[in-house]
Amino acid sequence: GAVVSQHPSRVICKSGTSVKIECRSLDFQATTMFWYRQFPKQSLMLMATSNEGSKATYEQGVEKDKFLINHASLTLSTLTVTSAHPEDSSFYICSARDPRTASEAFFGQGTRLTVV
């Protein structure tokens, strides 16, 4: 089946630095990918919709200048957490749907970010 790969799976960074997370669709082209964040014991919250070749659409309350999204190709979207703070520590997951099957959404493995 279709696969979405996310990298890195785990990262620890210092406050004030930036972290880039990559999300790739391995065997299908995704014009749209989604970025979610999940805090412990909470559900996934949609942060933004990544659109290939155009600006991302951010959900209410998500700072676009802090969470930079780039979707430069049909198989790759990146999320950069800029000037990270400890409160940004969370589990970040991307997802995409295979337009050929038009049903199941596939998720990357997630990135556990810890800001110290």
Next chain:
Amino acid sequence: RKEVEQDPGPFNVPEGATVAFNCTYSNSASQSFFWYRQDCRKEPKLLMSVYSSGNEDGRFTAQLNRASQYISLLIRDSKLSDSATYLCVVTLIYNQGGKLIFGQGTELSVKP
């Protein structure tokens, strides 16, 4: 009101029990409905899609009532391996490429 609401958990049940999860959604324009399963510290995985006619997959049965905006998941003869968090998921507008809205999840713990 949350867009997708689920039973608060956790559910603690013995092996072999039947467990029912309930979910309601607020937007009547919702298009597609799913149950996902998420194990601790892992990404969600699709358990099953939910159709108006109801659908069954082995020990799992899902139901959708569009009039009541209600979705359910029934697990029969629960196994230890069923322990996980179950997420009710709704998509709003199909041509947005699959934007998923998640319920808060209901944690299930199956005990020997």
